[in-house]
Amino acid sequence: MEYIKEIDNVKKAVDILENCSEFTALIPEVRSNIVMAVKGADTVEQVVGIPGRITIVNGRPKSVMEPDFMSSSHMARLVISIMEHDPTIRSALNMKYDLKILEICKKLGLKISSYNRENEPEDVKEIEGSTIPWGVETAIDKIGTIPDIIYHLGAWGKEPMICLVGPNAVEVAEMAVCIAKLYDKLENIMGEPSTQEIELTDKCHDVIFSSCRGLWKAYKSDVTCIFCAIAEGNPHIEEKVLYNDKINMVLMNIFPYSRGHLEVVPVKHYTDINEIGSEEIKKLFCLVQRTISLVKEVIKPDGINIGLNLGKS
Known part of the structure; x- marks a missing residue:
């Protein structure tokens, strides 16, 4: 047929x-x-x-x-x-x-x-x-x-x-x-509290395709740094801020590679990871740990990729 x-x-x-x-x-x-x-x-x-x-x-x-x-x-x-x-x-x-x-x-x-x-x-x-x-x-x-x-x-x-x-x-x-x-x-x-064991949501989060990902190239912005613009609350910048303690932020990627793609970003602008002091970097990675816990609780993935994006490219 x-x-x-x-x-x-x-x-x-x-x-x-x-x-x-x-x-x-x-x-x-x-x-x-x-x-x-x-x-x-x-x-x-x-x-x-x-x-x-x-x-x-x-x-x-x-x-x-x-x-x-x-x-x-x-x-x-x-x-x-x-x-x-x-x-x-x-x-x-x-x-x-x-x-x-x-x-x-x-x-x-x-x-x-x-x-x-x-x-x-x-x-x-x-x-x-x-x-x-x-x-x-x-x-x-x-x-x-x-x-x-x-x-x-x-x-x-x-x-x-x-x-x-x-x-x-x-x-x-x-x-x-x-x-x-x-x-x-x-x-x-x-509803009413349940004493039943929560059923595992096997395969309910297997979908990793993000139809909007390919649109990022057409996204135009005249700001020097997109993360600084988000931290400053620029009303012309689309954002999804989940958390901001004035030191670090947790953002949802507007053009995610997969479901649950989050970004942990310092509020202060850094051009090199070596510019960050030991206490600041400790707070940054403690927030990374908390973000991982959030993803595990909500998305329940089989695994998580963690990466660092350093430099303009």
């Missing part, structure tokens, strides 16, 4: 979702669908999805039918719209709207954007199927890049929704499982 790779990829993605009981809590009222377009697709007929969507059976996610083409016009239009900006982003999955899910995505370093369906222009409303392409364009324009997460708060007769996008269905499903497991733990923490 032509395009067997895309169908097979969606099948594997469905298996991943069906084997994650925690994903049940992320399925919206209209049910979920995961789609993947063929390379170079420009019509919804070239997008694989699940006929009947992914529903809930006996408390677990369950695909109604086998993957096939022309199975989800909504999600297909979303993917086609994104591919007009980046043809490598060929897959998407819809989940229920919950602010806690967005907070988890933010902490995972995913780029998030949204659109308001109430602001949809009248000329767009008049054309069948134009809402989602308009929403995608609005979400991209809002942050100046392709988001990993696009959400809206619904409208009359329309359920609020979160959509996760990525290069292929398997990778999107793996990230969805990661989000679902973290969401489940968050719900347990906020």
Whole structure:
């Protein structure tokens, strides 16, 4: 069969979702669908999805039918719209709207954007199927890049929704499982105390691809030192500061090599590591230790790479 790779990829993605009981809590009222377009697709007929969507059976996610083409016009239009900006982003999955899910995505370093369906222009409303392409364009324009997460708060007769996008269905499903497991733990923490042993989240953080990484070359800044600008609170510099004790900072990399990519940076500008005194370097590496503990607690990786970036190159 032509395009067997895309169908097979969606099948594997469905298996991943069906084997994650925690994903049940992320399925919206209209049910979920995961789609993947063929390379170079420009019509919804070239997008694989699940006929009947992914529903809930006996408390677990369950695909109604086998993957096939022309199975989800909504999600297909979303993917086609994104591919007009980046043809490598060929897959998407819809989940229920919950602010806690967005907070988890933010902490995972995913780029998030949204659109308001109430602001949809009248000329767009008049054309069948134009809402989602308009929403995608609005979400991209809002942050100046392709988001990993696009959400809206619904409208009359329309359920609020979160959509996760990525290069292929398997990778999107793996990230969805990661989000679902973290969401489940968050719900347990906020609910009644549990005496049960916490289940290990095996393979829920295996996704290491970062779709925004390749955009760093287009990032323009006229500041002499990006870290000094962040330390000084320059409002024109995008940043994600997790910690700042006025001596050292912990930052999330705006263009991460992988999920959980953090940077520990001195607030004072140094051009050589040998300029740092013994007490200062002790504080710096004590903060590195604390940062490693944070990554281990949240991401639970099999290993951690620690490196020093010295010099302009």
